[in-house]
Amino acid sequence: MSSIAVLNNEPAPAPTARGGRAKAWPYLAYALRRLVQAVVVIVLAYIITFLVLSVVGANPIASQLGNPQAGLSPSSVHKLESYYGVNKPAIDQLWLGLSRFFRGQLGISLEYHLPVAHLIETALPYTLKLAGMALLISLLFAAGIAYGSQRFPIKAVRGVLRSIPSLFLSVPNFVVGLILIQIFSFRLHAFDVLNPNNLVATICAAVALAIPICAPLCEVLIANLDNETAQEYVLVARSRGLSERKIFFRHLVRPSSLPAVTMAALIIGELMGGALIIEEVFGRTGVGTVMYQAVSSGDTPVLQAVVALAAAVFVLVNLIADLVAPLLDPRVELIGPRSAGGLVRGLGRGFQAGNRLGTRPHR
Amino acid sequence: MSYITLPERSSVSSSTRKLFAGMPPTVFLAFLIIVIVALWAIVPSLFTSHSPVTAVPLDRFESPSAAHWFGTDYLGRDEFTRVVYGTRSSVLNAFVAVGIGLAVGGALGLIAGFFGGLTDSVIGRGVDTMLAIPAFLLAVTIVVALGFHTVNAAIATGITSIAIFARIMRAETLRVRQSVFVESSYLQGGSRLFVLFRHVLPNAYRSVLALSVLQLGYAIIVIAALAFLGYGSPPPAADWGLLISDGQDYQFAPWLVYCPAAVVVITVLSINRISRWLRNTN
Numbered sequence: 146m147s148s149i150a151v152l153n154n155e156p157a158p159a160p161t162a163r164g165g166r167a168k169a170w171p172y173l174a175y176a177l178r179r180l181v182q183a184v185v186v187i188v189l190a191y192i193i194t195f196l197v198l199s200v201v202g203a204n205p206i207a208s209q210l211g212n213p214q215a216g217l218s219p220s221s222v223h224k225l226e227s228y229y230g231v232n233k234p235a236i237d238q239l240w241l242g243l244s245r246f247f248r249g250q251l252g253i254s255l256e257y258h259l260p261v262a263h264l265i266e267t268a269l270p271y272t273l274k275l276a277g278m279a280l281l282i283s284l285l286f287a288a289g290i291a292y293g294s295q296r297f298p299i300k301a302v303r304g305v306l307r308s309i310p311s312l313f314l315s316v317p318n319f320v321v322g323l324i325l326i327q328i329f330s331f332r333l334h335a336f337d338v339l340n341p342n343n344l345v346a347t348i349c350a351a352v353a354l355a356i357p358i359c360a361p362l363c364e365v366l367i368a369n370l371d372n373e374t375a376q377e378y379v380l381v382a383r384s385r386g387l388s389e390r391k392i393f394f395r396h397l398v399r400p401s402s403l404p405a406v407t408m409a410a411l412i413i414g415e416l417m418g419g420a421l422i423i424e425e426v427f428g429r430t431g432v433g434t435v436m437y438q439a440v441s442s443g444d445t446p447v448l449q450a451v452v453a454l455a456a457a458v459f460v461l462v463n464l465i466a467d468l469v470a471p472l473l474d475p476r477v478e479l480i481g482p483r484s485a486g487g488l489v490r491g492l493g494r495g496f497q498a499g500n501r502l503g504t505r506p507h508r
Numbered sequence: 509m510s511y512i513t514l515p516e517r518s519s520v521s522s523s524t525r526k527l528f529a530g531m532p533p534t535v536f537l538a539f540l541i542i543v544i545v546a547l548w549a550i551v552p553s554l555f556t557s558h559s560p561v562t563a564v565p566l567d568r569f570e571s572p573s574a575a576h577w578f579g580t581d582y583l584g585r586d587e588f589t590r591v592v593y594g595t596r597s598s599v600l601n602a603f604v605a606v607g608i609g610l611a612v613g614g615a616l617g618l619i620a621g622f623f624g625g626l627t628d629s630v631i632g633r634g635v636d637t638m639l640a641i642p643a644f645l646l647a648v649t650i651v652v653a654l655g656f657h658t659v660n661a662a663i664a665t666g667i668t669s670i671a672i673f674a675r676i677m678r679a680e681t682l683r684v685r686q687s688v689f690v691e692s693s694y695l696q697g698g699s700r701l702f703v704l705f706r707h708v709l710p711n712a713y714r715s716v717l718a719l720s721v722l723q724l725g726y727a728i729i730v731i732a733a734l735a736f737l738g739y740g741s742p743p744p745a746a747d748w749g750l751l752i753s754d755g756q757d758y759q760f761a762p763w764l765v766y767c768p769a770a771v772v773v774i775t776v777l778s779i780n781r782i783s784r785w786l787r788n789t790n
Binding site: 182185186187189190193194197198201202311312314315316317318319320323324326327331414415417418419421422425426436437440448451452455456459460463 | 633634636637638640641642643644645646648649650652653654725729732733736737739749752756759762765766769772773776777780781784
């Protein structure tokens with residue numbers, strides 16, 4: 146289109162108001178459809194968690210309340226029993242929990258007799274700090290490794306850098322955490338394991354969390370850079386006499402990193418799962434620790450709330466990414482729910498269809 | 509890896525030679541490592557003369573040496589022996605996990621892709637939902653419901669991978685379904701079921717197999733992580749994740765963490781290398 150306009154040396158016709166509206170409608174329809182899908186998925190995620198915990202796990206709230214070792218007074222047992230409706234059929238309990246969930250009530254902890262929302266709120270800042278730092282570190286690592294794999298002057302080093310993502314995929318995050326604790330705490334005494342909120346300790350925890358997340362980012366960045374480097378416009382740029390450095394930063398960085406940006410949503414899921422392990426390894430407070438303690442004390446409502454909330458966060462971040470992508474890049478096609486769950490194609494989002502690891506793009 | 513060599517009717521030796529001829533040295537090394545690990549799982553007693561359970565109080569916390577390759581633990585047990593004997597549970601359960609994901613996810617993806625329409629939509633929403641719950645949290649939830657045991661950890665890991673298998677299988681099925689030979693099979697009077705099992709399934713499963721290998725490595729890591737948190741079989745089991753977890757209590761004996769961790773990393777790395785090679789040669 147644009148090349149024809151250039152050849153004809155005519156100004157492109159200004160888009161009419163009608164044309165603009167005609168373009169807006171499909172987007173609104175798409176947005177609405179994605180929104181409905183998102184709500185459906187959140188409801189289903191709550192139901193699946195409930196089925197797993199309360200039906201497969203055979204009414205754990207009732208058994209926990211009936212446990213004489215839990216040290217509950219008869220009155221509080223009675224109060225919690227009526228709150229959760231433990232004597233009603235499972236479907237009623239599900240409805241009770243689900244309707245409360247959408248009103249923001251996450252239930253009451255069996256262990257602490259506090260609202261679950263309060264427990265999560267108290268722990269959330271620590272987890273957000275850790276996860277934010279991990280995200281930043283993984284982006285920096287990924288960018289550095291991808292840059293090195295293309296531009297490092299020695300070929301052998303470029304090869305080594307290319308194999309780093311698959312090494313990162315093979316190392317469990319708790320192993321990275323334990324190695325960092327061994328080095329920085331026990332050898333270098335940079336922090337005390339009993340004081341996990343020290344800055345060095347937080348950075349170590351964030352690195353351990355970041356390593357497995359960094360791997361898929363690296364793989365996508367490197368694959369995209371390879372793909373873009375083979376494009377003709379790079380040849381044109383080179384023949385115009387641009388330095389390789391300029392070609393990289395002016396022409397390659399943007400198209401190669403955009404698809405990686407859309408992976409951010411998947412990374413959120415990995416961050417939340419990883420936080421459970423890493424917070425435990427480093428003895429930190431956080432949502433992961435709340436969940437870990439809930440598992441050991443049989444505090445089912447806390448588990449239910451954390452898992453359902455994690456799914457909701459994941460879905461919402463994905464929704465935002467899907468809604469923003471077509472606005473950022475007009476090449477993106479809007480496709481319906483039938484093909485790959487309303488994914489946005491054309492941006493290499495096939496990776497998202499790939500899998501939940503998000504972690505392992507396979508082509 | 510029989511599916512690489514078997515389909516060819518030529519003699520096994522020539523096809524094996526062909527296989528090794530084009531194989532990069534790193535892939536060969538990866539296969540070698542996997543064979544050793546497989547042997548550890550099948551006949552652990554062949555690789556070590558020590559006992560994985562008998563305590564030797566005089567030999568506590570010995571650092572790695574010729575007699576004890578990975579050192580000894582807090583009861584004086586040989587750590588290498590513990591790792592070798594832990595292989596069976598760690599690796600076998602990873603196979604269980606992949607088997608569940610492959611069977612259930614593969615079937616769902618095949619059905620969704622082949623029948624389309626409402627079936628596809630319903631399965632698609634289910635898959636979306638399973639992808640929405642962070643994998644590790646879902647695995648923990650399932651283990652909590654089933655009880656703490658390594659087999660349950662494997663089942664949980666398998667269930668969390670159903671969605672991925674379903675997605676890949678669906679995409680492959682859609683690809684095959686649109687091909688000319690499927691159309692001609694219909695024209696020759698092939699029923700839907702005949703086409704499904706005779707044409708679509710055999711052509712769709714190859715890339716799913718490459719994914720299975722990759723998932724095997726992932727399953728080893730997830731099961732190790734669950735065992736590390738104490739959600740696997742309790743001691744005296746010797747799952748790799750549990751060994752690492754035991755070792756972290758003794759900071760003066762870091763080999764108790766490093767050695768089992770190195771085994772996990774090298775095994776998974778080899779599996780990933782093989783998967784990548786399979787994907788590229790397909």
